[in-house]
Amino acid sequence: MDPHLLRTFVAVVRTGSFSSAARELGYTQAAVSQQIASLENDLKVTLLRRRPVATTEAGARLLEHAGPILLRIQAARSELVRLGSAARSRLRVGASPLAAVHIAGPLAEARRSHPRLDVAVQVLPRAGIAAAVATGELDIGLVDGAAAPSDPLRLDDAVPITAVAVDERPLVVPLPVSHPLAARPGLDLDGLVDALWLDAPDAAVPLPSLRHVTGARDGFRPSFACEGGDPALLIDLVSAGHGLAALPAGLAAGHPGLVEVPVRAPRIVHRTELLHPRTIGPASASFVAAVAR
Amino acid sequence: MDPHLLRTFVAVVRTGSFSSAARELGYTQAAVSQQIASLENDLKVTLLRRRPVATTEAGARLLEHAGPILLRIQAARSELVRLGSAARSRLRVGASPLAAVHIAGPLAEARRSHPRLDVAVQVLPRAGIAAAVATGELDIGLVDGAAAPSDPLRLDDAVPITAVAVDERPLVVPLPVSHPLAARPGLDLDGLVDALWLDAPDAAVPLPSLRHVTGARDGFRPSFACEGGDPALLIDLVSAGHGLAALPAGLAAGHPGLVEVPVRAPRIVHRTELLHPRTIGPASASFVAAVAR
DNA sequence: ACTGTTTACGGAGACCGTAAGTATC
DNA sequence: GATACTTACGGTCTCCGTAAACAGT
Numbered sequence: 001m002d003p004h005l006l007r008t009f010v011a012v013v014r015t016g017s018f019s020s021a022a023r024e025l026g027y028t029q030a031a032v033s034q035q036i037a038s039l040e041n042d043l044k045v046t047l048l049r050r051r052p053v054a055t056t057e058a059g060a061r062l063l064e065h066a067g068p069i070l071l072r073i074q075a076a077r078s079e080l081v082r083l084g085s086a087a088r089s090r091l092r093v094g095a096s097p098l099a100a101v102h103i104a105g106p107l108a109e110a111r112r113s114h115p116r117l118d119v120a121v122q123v124l125p126r127a128g129i130a131a132a133v134a135t136g137e138l139d140i141g142l143v144d145g146a147a148a149p150s151d152p153l154r155l156d157d158a159v160p161i162t163a164v165a166v167d168e169r170p171l172v173v174p175l176p177v178s179h180p181l182a183a184r185p186g187l188d189l190d191g192l193v194d195a196l197w198l199d200a201p202d203a204a205v206p207l208p209s210l211r212h213v214t215g216a217r218d219g220f221r222p223s224f225a226c227e228g229g230d231p232a233l234l235i236d237l238v239s240a241g242h243g244l245a246a247l248p249a250g251l252a253a254g255h256p257g258l259v260e261v262p263v264r265a266p267r268i269v270h271r272t273e274l275l276h277p278r279t280i281g282p283a284s285a286s287f288v289a290a291v292a293r
Numbered sequence: 294m295d296p297h298l299l300r301t302f303v304a305v306v307r308t309g310s311f312s313s314a315a316r317e318l319g320y321t322q323a324a325v326s327q328q329i330a331s332l333e334n335d336l337k338v339t340l341l342r343r344r345p346v347a348t349t350e351a352g353a354r355l356l357e358h359a360g361p362i363l364l365r366i367q368a369a370r371s372e373l374v375r376l377g378s379a380a381r382s383r384l385r386v387g388a389s390p391l392a393a394v395h396i397a398g399p400l401a402e403a404r405r406s407h408p409r410l411d412v413a414v415q416v417l418p419r420a421g422i423a424a425a426v427a428t429g430e431l432d433i434g435l436v437d438g439a440a441a442p443s444d445p446l447r448l449d450d451a452v453p454i455t456a457v458a459v460d461e462r463p464l465v466v467p468l469p470v471s472h473p474l475a476a477r478p479g480l481d482l483d484g485l486v487d488a489l490w491l492d493a494p495d496a497a498v499p500l501p502s503l504r505h506v507t508g509a510r511d512g513f514r515p516s517f518a519c520e521g522g523d524p525a526l527l528i529d530l531v532s533a534g535h536g537l538a539a540l541p542a543g544l545a546a547g548h549p550g551l552v553e554v555p556v557r558a559p560r561i562v563h564r565t566e567l568l569h570p571r572t573i574g575p576a577s578a579s580f581v582a583a584v585a586r
Numbered sequence: 587a588c589t590g591t592t593t594a595c596g597g598a599g600a601c602c603g604t605a606a607g608t609a610t611c
Numbered sequence: 612g613a614t615a616c617t618t619a620c621g622g623t624c625t626c627c628g629t630a631a632a633c634a635g636t
Contacts, residue, residue, distance in 0.1 A: 001296065001366050018616060031602050033617060038601090043370065045377040050616060051610055058376045061572065065369035065453065072365065072451075073294050076358035077336065083351045084338040158365075158451035160358065279354065312590065324627050326591060331626090343591065344635055 001042065003073055006066040008035045009047065013063055016053050068158050071131055075159055078136030079279055087281040090118040092138050096126040097202050097229035098248060099142035099272045102166050102291070109290035114283045123229055125202050133275045134159035139284045141275035146171055146205045146213055146246065146268050153273050160278060166291050167248075167272040171205065172260040174238050174245065174252035186264030189246075193219035198243035202229035205246040205270070213268050246270075294335065296366055299359040301328045302340065306356055309346050361451050364424055368452055371429030372572055380574035383411040387426075388435035389419040390495050390522035391541060392565045395435055395459050395584070402583035407576045416522055418495050426568045427452035432577045434568035439464055439498045439506055439539065439561050446566050453571060459584050460541075460565040464498065465553035467531050467538065467545035479557030482539075486512035491536035495522035498539040498563070506561050539563075 011021035012032065022032040039062075040047050047059035055063060091110060095103055100123050111117055124132070126143055133141040134157070145153045152163055173192070175182040189210065197207055199222030207220045223243035226234060235252050238245050248270035252258045274291050276284055304314035305325065315325040332355075333340050340352035348356060384403060388396055393416050404410055417425070419436055426434040427450070438446045445456060466485070468475040482503065490500055492515030500513045516536035519527060528545050531538050541563035545551045567584050569577055 001370050003294065003296070019614090028603055029616070030604080030618085033615095034601075037617080043373045043377060045373055051614095053616095058373055061372055061376065062369065064571075065365065065372070068453075069362065069365050069369065072358065072362050076355065076362065077294050079354055079358070080336045080338055080351055083354065084336060158453075160361070160451075278357075310590075321628055322591070323593085323629080326593090327626075330592080344589095 001039075003070060005035050005039045006062075006070060008032055009039060009059075010063060010066050010070070012036065012048065012053060013055055013059070018053070071134060071157065071159055075134040075136075075277075078134075079277060082136060082277075083279060088118075089114060089116060089281075089283060090120070091140065091283045091287065092120045092122075093140045093142070093287070094122050094124045094129050094132060094138040095142035096129060096144050097123055097231060098204070098251075098270075099144040099166070102142055102272055102274075106287045106290035110283055110287040113286045117283050125229065126206075130155050130157045130159060130161060130275055133277060134161055136277065139276065139280065140287055142166065142272060143275060144248070144270065144272045146209050147271045148213075149267060149269050151271075153271055155275075161275050162278060164274045164276075164288060164291060165271065166274050168269050170249040171246055171263045171268055171270045172249045172252070173263060174235060174247060174255070174258045174260050176239060176241055177257055177259055181261065182259050184261055187261050188265040189214050189263055190216075190265065192244065194221070196221055196223040196243045198223060198226050198234060198237055198245045200226040200234050200245060202227070203231050203234040203245075210246060213266055248272075294332075296363060298328050298332045299355075299363060301325055302332060302352075303356060303359050303363070305329065305341065305346060306348055306352070311346070364427060364450065364452055368427040368429075368570075371427075372570060375429060375570075376572060381411075382407060382409060382574075382576060383413070384433065384576045384580065385413045385415075385431050386433045386435070386580070387415050387417045387422050387431040389422060389437050390416055390524060391497070391544075391563075392435035392437040392459070395565055399580045399583035403576055403580040406579045410576050418522065419499075423448050423450045423452060423454060423568055426570060427454050429570065432569065432573065433580055435459065435565060436568060437541070437563065437565045439502050440564045441506075442560060442562050444564075446564055448568075454568050455571060457567045457569075457581060457584060458564065459567050461562050463542040464539055464556045464561055464563045465542045465545070466556060467528060467540060467548070467551045467553050469532060469534055470550055470552055474554065475552050477554055480554050481558040482507050482556055483509075483558065485537065487514075489514055489516040489536045491516060491519050491527060491530055491538045493519035493527050493538060495520070496524050496527040496538075503539060506559055541565075 008021060008025055011024055012018055015021045015024060018032045019029045022029045036048060045058040046056050047062055048055060093103060103121060107119065111119065129141040129143050132138045143153065147153050173187055181187060193216050197220050199207055203226065207222060210220050226237060231251055234245055235255055239255060239258050249260055249262065252260050274288060276288060301314060301318055304317055305311055308314045308317060311325045312322045315322045329341060338351040339349050340355055341348060386396060396414060422434040422436050425431040436446065440446050466480055474480060486507065486509050490513050491497065492500055496519065500515060503513050519530060524544055527538055528548055532548060532551050542553055542555065545553050567581060569581060
């Protein structure tokens with residue numbers, strides 16, 4: 001259960017071969033083989049079937065544990081070394097596409113109080129942001145999602161992190177004016193389970209979240225995948241009738257031919273949260289303070 | 294960041310001395326000294342002030358990480374070795390005092406389908422149950438707490454575990470019939486922030502949870518601490534007017550001189566959940582199945 | 587002076603690389 | 612027979628214990 005061994009285990013599974021994992025980590029194939037053997041020997045279980053490399057049942061379970069364990073260790077290390085070294089005047093901010101609109105204001109505040117601040121901003125898929133903040137790759141993360149009113153977002157990663165509410169507004173489904181439901185004052189998501197949805201996990205509320213909040217196991221069928229994180233493109237696709245999407249209120253407001261119909265049931269909202277590590281530097285602090293106001 | 298080093302670090306902090314930690318772990322004092330030095334050297338921070346032993350700021354942070362990291366590692370190891378060895382026909386069930394009433398029924402079912410089952414039941418403080426289930430010390434855990442209706446309990450420990458709803462019923466405050474509020478149909482907890490409460494973290498809903506659900510930072514002053522996990526004693530104390538307590542409906546129902554007044558606001562209920570590891574044996578499975586019905 | 591931590595040193599073991607062996611495609 | 616993993620073996624490095632030095636109480 002040495003983290004070192006866990007790291008090579010996940011590398012082997014990811015790359016699908018001992019040799020490529022060895023290359024990636026700077027070991028010889030033999031060393032990797034010994035490390036895996038040592039793990040299996042320690043736990044008295046076969047973790048991998050060889051040739052081709054595939055996880056056994058036990059290996060799959062270990063894989064589920066290994067990621068969070070390594071993440072937590074790295075988060076601890078990063079927090080501790082940050083405490084040791086002097087605070088650099090650098091602020092790296094990452095945001096999911098729908099959360100990015102909340103960057104500009106607080107950033108201005110941070111740059112005002114720290115004029116020689118070296119700022120880096122990037123828009124990222126939701127998935128990795130919490131982990132990146134925990135490991136110190138980002139100083140500030142902004143993520144969005146659907147949640148019950150005034151409930152915190154459910155961040156899957158089991159990492160120690162602080163979340164601050166940034167914004168909460170109605171969740172809407174933009175509909176073409178010609179759509180039969182466009183005249184309704186509000187929508188029931190349960191009634192849209194069998195509609196066709198655009199599968200845009202970054203540019204809109206992801207379909208699995210919709211299934212989760214409605215309690216539906218299936219449904220919310222994707223018409224097609226839409227990978228980029230550009231809400232404007234998504235709204236164009238919605239406008240052209242390629243499928244539905246759930247968005248925060250306001251994005252499609254000015255768009256001709258579209259009406260934003262708020263989601264009434266279940267009672268959920270679109271929420272944006274700011275994520276930061278437990279210990280933060282002065283630049284991050286002024287960013288956070290600006291958000292809190 | 295070797296788990297081995299983390300383990301001795303927490304032992305040193307807990308025991309308050311290098312020598313006693315060494316005795317506990319089966320090392321020499323010198324070895325412990327070297328391990329701490331190695332950690333500090335690796336992270337480039339001083340973790341401890343010596344003589345007397347006390348954590349620095351960095352040490353305190355490391356301590357917050359070390360527990361969850363070690364717990365997760367142990368959880369992974371325990372799950373994996375369980376997969377390797379044959380399933381023993383033993384069922385260890387742990388429950389918090391207020392959750393214990395739900396043990397008997399499912400246990401009968403489990404013993405019926407597994408006649409030669411070796412059963413061990415124990416009532417424990419809420420705090421350690423999730424961790425004990427994760428590390429395999431318990432096969433089944435039953436915990437209770439206050440939550441919004443049909444919301445899962447917030448288990449603080451960041452461990453991989455499966456929770457199943459067992460029971461959800463109104464939260465009540467048992468009041469002496471002579472109490473001015475006893476005639477009310479329902480109570481608002483916010484109005485009871487300044488009352489005197491019995492501090493019985495195991496036998497009733499703990500005061501910090503009440504503060505959390507009401508959003509009050511202070512308040513819910515404890516009249517005195519009541520350590521045991523015996524609801525009957527607690528009800529006697531409430532009956533004698535020593536302070537208030539929040540309990541699941543039904544416990545004080547037959548008690549002369551007490552009326553159970555349900556909590557109306559905030560909208561919270563008393564909830565009981567069953568916890569079990571991801572992978573379970575047949576005996577646990579029949580216990581869980583009996584609960585689900 | 588005594589208790590408790592650090593430093594010095596030596597031996598056992600862990601771990602990786604080289605190289606030969608073995609199994610699968 | 613080629614590719615990919617395993618086993619064998621040797622060198623190096625880590626890590627712990629013994630023992631001596633050192634620092635507070």
